[in-house]
Amino acid sequence: MKNSIIKTVGALGLACALFILSSFVKEPEVSYKCMIQMTNYTGEKAYVVVSLINPDGTYEKTLYVQGDDKEWFPDLKNWWEFSDGTKENVDAISGATIGNGERNIISLGFNAAHIDAGYKVRFESAVENQEYYAVDAEIPLNSATIKEKVDGKGYIRYIRMVPNR
């Protein structure tokens, strides 16, 4: 009886220690350079949000927000539902909007464990008073194919990604 208590406590303690330790061990990060090239649509500058989608097809986290005026965030409906609901702080990962025909180059960081594990990077876009694209472009987080150019369906012409130097 005594033995089993010691065993249990020991196992729990070990689990705890492992858990606490694991938070100190930095998970390896992989960073990719990503280019968002816009089409020659007409209208205001586009709002684009880049999110990590888990294998279940739901939002995991926001990677980048292209758009600096929160007034228009709710226009990106699906993402806003997730982001507003989880009270994410996106200030640190947002940048200026870009106009039609322009391109934006950003750096995206991923947890190495998410690579080749069924995760995807989703690009959704909206323009003031125009259509909203829930999935403008989507790229599987697959190290073999990630360098391939992916065409967009909405305001994005294509997406290109290369590993960072």
Place this chain on the structure above:
Amino acid sequence: MIVSVWRYSHLLFAIISSIFLLIASITGVILAVEPISNKIEPYSVSGADELSLAETLENLNAKYEEILAISRDRNGFISVTAIVDGKNEAFYIDPFTGEKLGALLQKKPLFQFATNLHRSLFLKSTGRFLIGLASFLLVLIIISGIVLIAKRQGGFKQFFAPVVRENFSQYNHVVYARFSLIPLLVLAITGVYLSLLRFDVIPDTQVALQVDFDSIQEEPFKEYTEFDLFKTTPLSELRELEYPFSEFVEDYYIIRLKNKEVYLNQVTGDVLAEEKYPTVQVMSSWATVLHTGEGSILWSIVLGLGSLAIPFLTVTGFIVYFKRPKTKIKNTYNKNEGTYIVLVGTERGTTLQFAQEFHKQLLSAGKKSHLALMNQYTHFKKMEHLIVITATYGQGEAPASAEKFVQLVKKHPQKQAFDFCVVGFGSTAYPNFCQFAYEAYEVLGNLENSAALQDVFTVNDQSFEAFNNWSDAWSRKVGLNILLEKPKLAANSLPPSTFEVINKAEIPEDDTFLLSLKNLNGSIPISGDLLSVIPEEGARERLYSIGKLNAETLLISIRRHEQGLCSNYLHQLGQNEKLTATVVDNRNFHFPKNAKKTIFIATGTGIGPFLGMIEENSHKKEIHMYWGARTTNSFNLYKNYIDKALQDGKLTNFKTAYSRNQPEKIYVQHLIKQDKELFVEVLKKKGCIMICGSIAMQKEVLQELQQLCNEHLGKDLSHYQNRKQIKMDCY
């Protein structure tokens, strides 16, 4: 009605857009601060603009592993976007050392709020449209305003001539509108332009460069520091430089300069594609800079002040509109019943008030009077007497309600004989004083069955006294007894004060006397102000010019009229008796502070205020006085004051004209001719001429001065009057 069209559209557009313009201008003032506060941030590096792109890239590449782009904003600040530790970062740098100077400027919440309100009133597209429309209306308001100023000033040549001051709102509305004209016009036009751009009315054309990927060369390899474009382009020309996305030769440098966009092969440095910005894009860029003031502190300040003028102009504009008398004409007798026809030519309605008073008194005297506008001239079946009372607009043109008068008189000859007279309202501060009245007089005089009852009678600066004089003269001629009621003085009067009579000096044969009054409570006037005395309840007030001898003692000089209610009331006041009267501010007749030389012209009791001004001339400025009276005897009343002033040096010169001392009559205006050198000099050197006395004398003197101006100064008398070098107080 040409002026009216401009005026009404000016007003109408202002009413429609006022709320939007107020919001846009107030937020605009706030937003004018933003570019200034940005520009003064310490991110400017001296000498950076002369650095070449090659040098800049070399400096920065040495410092950062992966740069995505370099840009230069309108403030001249250089920033980079780079990947630092796997993260996107953008910050200002020193292009010599690559050192980070600070994070990119974030739009402050206040400015973000003001921008949204300014652009779209928080109503998104609807708001954008409303603001754009208000901007367009502002352009129209400005254009109609320019026309109105030109009309008021008498032509575009006189556009920037001094403005005649009627009241605070009118004067400052015109003055500030002229000051803020340019920035407002720029703001309004660029505002419209930016709105049109927003709504795609002006197509926002983009540069769309095509790269022929088949012909991209991979050699010869060249160091980027050796690329011609990088070597020859200074940093000041740069807007943005994007690094190639990857090391593949298909990825290239994208370089946006001030005037063109260039793609550069990253290996060989060849130009892959190049295009100048289309005109629309250049214009849009200019419109933005002009509208926001971005990058220029000076222009931001100009725009801010221009914006600030809008609330001011809106308020004064509405005050001008609401203060304008709006009197409707009501008639008991129609045009075919009236024997007395009173016709009015008025621009802003002031003249109409006088005509209405006259018309009212004709009716109460039991006469069939019909009041109409001059543009309503037609057959008047029973007309016996025609009275035309008209203002003059701008450079001697017909006022709004009289523009068709001349044609109508010719078109509608009257069947019966009638007599007529013309009263001209105007201001000698405008050139061509009462010009239109003379024109009307001539047209009427040319008719076969008309008879002029008297010459054109002119009324300066809406003087009730002058109008009353005319009315007296006219009613005597037609055998009526008309007494006009003076309109109440609306403002500028202080509460009544009590005065004690401390001395009365008199010359009975001359019917003149001088009252010295002690001010018992409060209101301290300035020499030249008026004392309003109401001799008994319900009686009409009389005004006397005040000469202030010292803080307590006032002097008024009075001519006693046999029937005069007020002069007799004042005359019977004994020593130490009390008198209740009101001091009325008369700003236009105060002693000029800045004039080096001043000339006083007075007749009879008009000397009163000057006695005070001379007494107060402790700095012993040059004052020349010309005084006219009937006989030497009249002078005895003032002799002590004048002699003492001459002795003390407070008065430089005293010259007199006695009309009845010798067989040929001499008047003050004759003295002007004698001393014309002095008068010319005073006018030339910004001195001042002050005139006080009878209206008859004023007319003669002004005529003499006008001639002097024409002959020796080459300018109209109104020029000097506008500069307050001629001041008058006549009755």
